[in-house]
Amino acid sequence: xxxxxxxRRTASRALLAAGLVASLxxxxxxxxxxxxxxxxxxxxxxxxxxxxxxxxxxxxGGKTCxxxxxxxxxxxxxxxxxxxxxxxxxxxxxxxxETASLKxxxxxxxxxxxxANAQSQFSKQISDVQDLISKGADLLVIAPLxxxxxxxxxxxxxxxxxxxxxxxxxxNATACKDYVSFIGSDFVEQGKRAADQMIEATGGKxxxxxxxxxxxxxxxxxxxxxxxxxxxxxxxxxxxxxKQTGEFAREKGQQVTEQLIQSKPDITGIYAxxxxxxxxxxxxxxxxxxKAGDVKIVTVDGTRNAVQGIVDGWISGVIESNPRFGxxxxxxxxxxxxxxxxxxxxxxxxxxxxxxxxxxxxxxxx
Amino acid sequence: MSELTLGRAAVDRDRLLRLLQDYGVYLGxxxxxxVNIAFTPHFLSAENFRTQAVQVAPVLIVALxxxxxxxxxxxxxxxxxxxxxxxxxxxxxxxxxxxxxxIAALVGGVLVGVANGALxxxxxxxxxxxxxxxxxxxxxxxxxxLPQLKDVRxxxxxxxxTGDVLGIPYLVLIAAALAxxxxxxxxxxxxxxxxxxxxxxxxxxxxxxxxxxRVLVLVYVLSGALAAVAGVLATARLTASDPTSLGNLMExxxxxxxxxxxxxxxxxxxxxxxxxxxxxxxxxxxxTLIKHDLPPSWTQIAQAVxxxxxxxxxxxxxxx
Numbered sequence: 001x002x003x004x005x006x007x008r009r010t011a012s013r014a015l016l017a018a019g020l021v022a023s024l025x026x027x028x029x030x031x032x033x034x035x036x037x038x039x040x041x042x043x044x045x046x047x048x049x050x051x052x053x054x055x056x057x058x059x060x061g062g063k064t065c066x067x068x069x070x071x072x073x074x075x076x077x078x079x080x081x082x083x084x085x086x087x088x089x090x091x092x093x094x095x096x097x098e099t100a101s102l103k104x105x106x107x108x109x110x111x112x113x114x115x116a117n118a119q120s121q122f123s124k125q126i127s128d129v130q131d132l133i134s135k136g137a138d139l140l141v142i143a144p145l146x147x148x149x150x151x152x153x154x155x156x157x158x159x160x161x162x163x164x165x166x167x168x169x170x171x172n173a174t175a176c177k178d179y180v181s182f183i184g185s186d187f188v189e190q191g192k193r194a195a196d197q198m199i200e201a202t203g204g205k206x207x208x209x210x211x212x213x214x215x216x217x218x219x220x221x222x223x224x225x226x227x228x229x230x231x232x233x234x235x236x237x238x239x240x241x242x243k244q245t246g247e248f249a250r251e252k253g254q255q256v257t258e259q260l261i262q263s264k265p266d267i268t269g270i271y272a273x274x275x276x277x278x279x280x281x282x283x284x285x286x287x288x289x290x291k292a293g294d295v296k297i298v299t300v301d302g303t304r305n306a307v308q309g310i311v312d313g314w315i316s317g318v319i320e321s322n323p324r325f326g327x328x329x330x331x332x333x334x335x336x337x338x339x340x341x342x343x344x345x346x347x348x349x350x351x352x353x354x355x356x357x358x359x360x361x362x363x364x365x366x
Numbered sequence: 367m368s369e370l371t372l373g374r375a376a377v378d379r380d381r382l383l384r385l386l387q388d389y390g391v392y393l394g395x396x397x398x399x400x401v402n403i404a405f406t407p408h409f410l411s412a413e414n415f416r417t418q419a420v421q422v423a424p425v426l427i428v429a430l431x432x433x434x435x436x437x438x439x440x441x442x443x444x445x446x447x448x449x450x451x452x453x454x455x456x457x458x459x460x461x462x463x464x465x466x467x468x469i470a471a472l473v474g475g476v477l478v479g480v481a482n483g484a485l486x487x488x489x490x491x492x493x494x495x496x497x498x499x500x501x502x503x504x505x506x507x508x509x510x511x512l513p514q515l516k517d518v519r520x521x522x523x524x525x526x527x528t529g530d531v532l533g534i535p536y537l538v539l540i541a542a543a544l545a546x547x548x549x550x551x552x553x554x555x556x557x558x559x560x561x562x563x564x565x566x567x568x569x570x571x572x573x574x575x576x577x578x579x580r581v582l583v584l585v586y587v588l589s590g591a592l593a594a595v596a597g598v599l600a601t602a603r604l605t606a607s608d609p610t611s612l613g614n615l616m617e618x619x620x621x622x623x624x625x626x627x628x629x630x631x632x633x634x635x636x637x638x639x640x641x642x643x644x645x646x647x648x649x650x651x652x653x654t655l656i657k658h659d660l661p662p663s664w665t666q667i668a669q670a671v672x673x674x675x676x677x678x679x680x681x682x683x684x685x686x
Contacts, residue, residue, distance in 0.1 A: 031511075032461030034519055091514045091610045215662060245662040249611040250515070251604050255421055256656055262414045263407055263657040276515070283605060287528055288413070305517070 053327040054348040064341040065176035072161030077334045081112045083137030085129045087145035088120050093303045097366040098323040105326030122146050129153045133162060140164045141329050147172045154178045165332055167325040175344035180336055183328055183346040187219050190319050191226020193352060194298045197317035198269050201296035204235035206268025209242035209260050211253050213273040223273045223300060246277035253280025261288050269296035275306035282314045302353060307365040310358035318353040323366060391627050391643045398650040406657050416535060422649040423541035424596040426642060428616055429623040430548045431589030433641045436624050438585045439565045439633025440493030444482060445593040445620055447504030448475045449613030452597030454512035457607035464522040468598060475594025476587050478504055483583030508609040515608040518601060527602030537599050549638040561585060565633030622648055626676040
C-alpha cells in the first residue's frame with residue numbers, strides 16, 4: 001500500500017492547525033476574568049510592600065564570614081551583576097513574592113540582576129546557575145530546590161570566587177567556603193509557634209489533626225517536628241490523632257479534611273502546614289455545615305487569603321514564613337563585598353497573625 | 367479420561383477467572399463497604415456517602431471518557447491537563463459570566479480532543495504518544511493562561527460545587543447522568559458499535575468501510591469534553607482555579623478505574639458499569655486508608671497493588 005496524501009487533506013490539516021492557533025490567540029485575546037483590576041493592584045502592592053521586609057532574628061549570634069576568609073576581592077555591589085536562580089515556577093504566592101522582592105531591591109539599588117527559573121527541575125537549576133555564571137554574574141543568590149547535589153555548581157563558582165547566598169532553603173556544603181551565607185526561616189520554630197497558637201486557640205485540650213505538606217520535603221518534616229514537640233512539651237492533653245498529607249495543595253487539603261470530619265466529627269483543631277491546605281480545610285468545614293470557629297485552624301505562610309480567613313473567623317492563627325528576601329539578601333551581599341563580616345546562618349524573624357492584628361496587618365500579607 | 371478432567375478443570379478455572387474479571391470489581395466494592403461498616407466510625411451515614419460520592423464524581427467523569435479511548439484501543443493521558451486548562455479558562459472568562467466561562471472551558475477540552483484525535487487518526491501517532499504530548503502542552507498552556515491560583519467568587523459556579531437537589535449534590539447528579547449517557551452511546555448507537563469494532567481490529571474496521579478516522583476523532587473529543595466537565599466541577603467545588611495541581615495524576619486514577627472495572631486494555635469492549643464501580647473502589651480504598659489514619663505512603667502502595675491486580679486481569683484476558 002502506498003501512502004499518498006491528496007492535496008485536499010493537506011489543506012484541511014493546514015486549516016485545522018490555523019484554526020487551533022487562531023482559537024488560542026482568541027482565548028487569550030478577549031479574556032475577561034473576575035475583578036481583573038483588583039488582582040493586578042493587589043499583586044504589585046503586596047510584592048513591593050516595604051513595610052513587610054524581613055528582620056533578622058539573631059543578628060549577632062553564630063559564626064560569621066568575610067571576604068578575607070572566603071577568598072576573592074572586595075568590590076562595589078553597584079557595579080556588579082547579581083544572578084538569581086529561582087527553584088519553582090512563580091505560581092504560588094510565596095515564589096511570586098520572593099522573586100518580586102529580589103527584583104524590586106535590585107532595581108532600588110541600581111544593581112543589574114539576571115534571573116532564571118528551574119521550574120522545579122533540579123537538573124535545570126544546575127544548568128541555570130552555570131548559565132548565570134557564564135553570562136557574567138559576579139554574585140549569586142540561589143533559592144535551592146534541593147539541599148544536595150550542588151557540587152558541580154560550587155566547583156564552577158569556587159574557581160571564580162563567586163560569593164553565593166542561598167535563600168529559604170539550605171544547601172549541604174560548608175558555609176564561608178563553598179557558599180557565604182544562608183538566609184531563611186527556621187521551619188522547626190514555625191511549627192513550634194503554630195503549636196503555641198493551637199494551644200491558645202483550643203485551651204490546650206482536645207484532639208488535633210495535622211495536614212502534612214508534600215512527603216520527602218524538609219519543610220514538611222521540620223514543621224511537623226516543631227509542632228509535635230511543642231504540643232508534647234506544653235499541652236499533654238492535646239492529642240494528635242490524625243496525620244495525612246494534603247501535598248501543600250488546596251484541593252487535597254479539602255478532600256482529606258472531608259474524610260476527617262466524617263470519621264472524627266468532634267475534632268478540636270486542624271494544623272495545616274501551609275495556607276493553601278488550611279483554606280481547603282475551611283472549604284470542607286463549610287461544606288459539612290460547620291460554623292466559623294467550630295474547629296480551630298492554624299496554618300503557616302501568611303498569604304492574604306489565609307489572613308483574610310482570620311478576619312472572617314474561620315482561621316485562628318497564621319504563622320508567617322516571610323518570602324521577601326530582597327532587602328536582606330542585597331544588604332548581606334553589600335556588606336560582604338565591602339569587606340565586612342556577615343552571618344553564616346541568617347535566620348529571619350517571621351511574624352504571626354491572630355485575630356488581634358489580622359485586620360490591621362492584612363496589607364502586609366503576600 | 368484424565369485429559370478430559372484436565373480439560374474440564376481448565377474450563378472451570380477459565381470460567382472462574384472470567385467471572386472474577388467481570389465481577390471482581392463489584393466484589394471489591396462490597397468487601398470494602400462491609401469492612402468500613404464494621405470498622406470505621408460514623409461510616410454508615412448519609413453525610414459520609416455524600417462525601418464519597420462528591421469526591422468520586424470528577425474522577426468518574428474523566429474515567430468515562432477514558433473508557434471510550436481505551437475501548438478504541440487507545441488511551442488519553444491528557445485528561446488531567448485538560449482539567450487544568452478548563453480551570454484556567456474558567457477564571458479567564460468568568461468576567462463575562464458563568465455560562466460563557468463554562469463554554470470556554472468546554473471548548474478548550476474539545477480542542478485538545480480534536481488535536482489528540484487528529485494526531486491519532488490522521489497522522490497515525492500512537493495514542494499514548496499523541497496524548498502524552500498534549501498532556502505536557504496542556505498543562506503548560508494552562509499555566510501560561512493562568513500563572514497562579516485564583517479564587518472563584520461567582521455565586522452560580524460556587525453553588526454548582528456545593529448545591530443539591532433533594533439532598534443529592536449536583537456533582538453526583540451530573541456524574542450519574544453522564545454515566546447513563548455514555549453507557550447508552552456505547553450500547554445503543556452506531557458510533558458506539560463502530561468504536562468497539564475499531565477497538566477490536568482497526569484494519570478490519572477499515573476494510574469494512576467504517577469511518578475510522580471520524581470515529582476516533584470523536585472518541586478523543588468526547589474524552590476531552592468530559593475531562594473539561596470534570597475540571598469545571600472540581601473548580602466549582604474548590605471555589606478556586608488552581609492550574610498547578612488540579613488534575614495531577616488524574617490520568618492514572620481514570621485508567622485504574624477503567625481497567626479495574628473490567629475494560630480490557632486491548633480494546634473492543636467498554637464496561638461502563640464496571641468503570642463506575644472501579645472509580646468507587648479507588649475512592650473507598652483511599653477513604654478507608656485516610657479515615658484510619660494509615661501512613662500516606664500506604665495509600666500509594668495500596669493503589670499500586672490494585673493497579674497490578676487489574677493489569678494482571680487484563681493480561682489474562684488479553685491472552686484469550
